[in-house]
Amino acid sequence: MPSLSELLSSFDPSAGLDLPDTWRQGRTAYGGILSALGIAAAITSRSGDVPPLRAAQVSFIGPASGRLDFAPQVLREGKSVLNMAVDVGAEAGLAARLALVFGRARSSTVVHDVDDRPQADGPDGYADFNMAAMPFAPAFTANFQMRPAGGARPISGATHAELLTWIRHNDASGVDPAVALVAMADALPPAAFTSFTAPAPISSINWSFELLEPQPQGEWFLLRSLSQHAADGYSSQDMQVWDAQGRAVMRGRQSVAVFA
Numbered sequence: 058m059p060s061l062s063e064l065l066s067s068f069d070p071s072a073g074l075d076l077p078d079t080w081r082q083g084r085t086a087y088g089g090i091l092s093a094l095g096i097a098a099a100i101t102s103r104s105g106d107v108p109p110l111r112a113a114q115v116s117f118i119g120p121a122s123g124r125l126d127f128a129p130q131v132l133r134e135g136k137s138v139l140n141m142a143v144d145v146g147a148e149a150g151l152a153a154r155l156a157l158v159f160g161r162a163r164s165s166t167v168v169h170d171v172d173d174r175p176q177a178d179g180p181d182g183y184a185d186f187n188m189a190a191m192p193f194a195p196a197f198t199a200n201f202q203m204r205p206a207g208g209a210r211p212i213s214g215a216t217h218a219e220l221l222t223w224i225r226h227n228d229a230s231g232v233d234p235a236v237a238l239v240a241m242a243d244a245l246p247p248a249a250f251t252s253f254t255a256p257a258p259i260s261s262i263n264w265s266f267e268l269l270e271p272q273p274q275g276e277w278f279l280l281r282s283l284s285q286h287a288a289d290g291y292s293s294q295d296m297q298v299w300d301a302q303g304r305a306v307m308r309g310r311q312s313v314a315v316f317a
Contacts, residue, residue, distance in 0.1 A: 225276040294310070
């Protein structure tokens, strides 16, 4: 089972990739690894320094099965901001499309951070939860160590659909910290899954996020997903990530298709 470090150390975007089954969820690639590979493909396609990743919009369009191909494209490059797109192809056609914004730091007098981190101890305050051992868990969850820190459990009939979990990679050594964070940040089930009373399919439609710390540090990160609205077979959820020092490092949104 290749770790993130092993997977990316041999990744050649121009040659494509047959993703190992251990990074899949059912027949398709796990959305976090698909996004991380797309970002890595964009970065490696550029010669010289690339500004830090600031924001991304990912559309999951079709099954990411079979050999994956990556086609990065520069949309516009200014003095501070670099806009790129990456199409990810698969055996059945277009699997995903990424719109990426890279931006150099600029001097600014505007500095603030509204702290809405939920009350939770550090990762040492919680026990491991072997998500991969659950009958409904996709294969990719075995690549992470997880410690629930609050919220509800999957398939618990929860009325407040929220997940709060400390997560770290089994091995992300040598990987760009931003790429490693993206590969981890979608690892929780969609929050609406906590409202289920029996297993049923659920699928991410898109994912948009902003990196608040371009070079996030540490191994453990606190992930929170909250389904704020669910109806007509779709859920809209808010997603946040903090480091072990309590600093917000990522904020995002996601639409999810619910088949229950």
